[in-house]
Amino acid sequence: MSRFYTFTKTSFVRGMQCPKLVYLDKYCSKLRTPPDRDTLLRFRKGREFEQKFKDMFPNAVDVKKHCSIRSIKYVEFTTNALAAEGCVELFEAGVLHGDILVLTDVLRKNDDGSYDIFEVKHSEKINSAIAWDVAVQYYVCKNALGNINSFNIVNRRGDDEFVVTDMTAEAEEKLQLVHENLNAFREILQGFEPEVPMGPQCDEPYVCDFKRYCMAKADTQCSM
Ligand code: SF4
DSSP: OOOOOSSSHHHHHHHHTHHHHHHHHHHHHGGOOOOHHHHHHHHHHHHHHHHHTTTTTTOOOGGGSOOOTOOOHHHHHHHHHSSSSSOOOOOOOEETTTTTTEEEEEOOOOOOOEEEEEEEEEEESHHHHHHHHHHHOOOHHHHHHHHEEEEEEEEEEETTTTEEEEHHHHHTTTTTHHHHHHHHHHHHHHSSOOOOOOOGTTTTSSSSTTTHHHTTTTGGGOOO
């Protein structure tokens, strides 16, 4: 069965780190270097931090408990839940705009029909990847839901203190850039592997998991 979406927030953010990743993620994912122990530990801490924040919304419904992974049911369940009167709080709400699917960490529909959305990151700083993560989610949510009251990043201070930053204005300014980059990514998927020389983008903001492939490309075959 073919997917009902082409991009997720993760694939968009990876493309903003390096356009070649758009192509490699889609056609050559087996060439990735698997995450090491430190990376897996970081992922686990991130999930635990996110869960602590979610614990502050005891009435929220966790969409993923009602759906198999990334199925269209995420979107259907979310749409039906948001059609209810009054305040609705959801974890992992599936929001689709065109061919882009995002799952929001915490989404709240207020009594007046506006939305507050929270993206949780176990990080003390807002780096470029986090800013693009917010920007693409905002782009999808604004187009699909309208009336976004606020889009917030929840960062960490110290061990487990939450710092909430309203990113709405910054995300609003990036709407056109998100649109243009999505179009560029769609073109990449129609063509050949882009020629991108290795450089600072291979380590910033995250170490790229295709570094081994790019370094040894002369000896490696990548076929669609
Ligand atoms: S290793 Fe560098 S050039 Fe290769 S895909 Fe990753 S970021 Fe792009």
